[in-house]
Amino acid sequence: MEPSSIGQQKSMGCVxxxxxxxxxxxxxxxxxxxxxxxxD
Incomplete structure (x- = not known):
């Protein structure tokens, strides 16, 4: 997981x-x- 993705919605509504x-x-x-x- 990229640290820059923390706090962002990335797929299917997940944060x-x-x-x-x-x-x-x-x-x-x-x-x-x-x-x-x-x-997971």
């Missing part, structure tokens, strides 16, 4: 994020309500 930002978003999720789709 690339730094690991620390992903961890912060994870902490905001509410179990049983929030929906997450991880595509």
């Amino acid at each position: 690339r994020m730094l690991s620390g930002d992903v961890e912060l978003v994870y902490e905001m999720l509410v179990e049983g309500i929030s929906r997450v789709r991880v595509v």
Whole structure:
């Protein structure tokens, strides 16, 4: 992944994020309500 692509939409509505930002978003999720789709 190119560092310049962080924070930009690159494909199918995905937004690339730094690991620390992903961890912060994870902490905001509410179990049983929030929906997450991880595509590798």
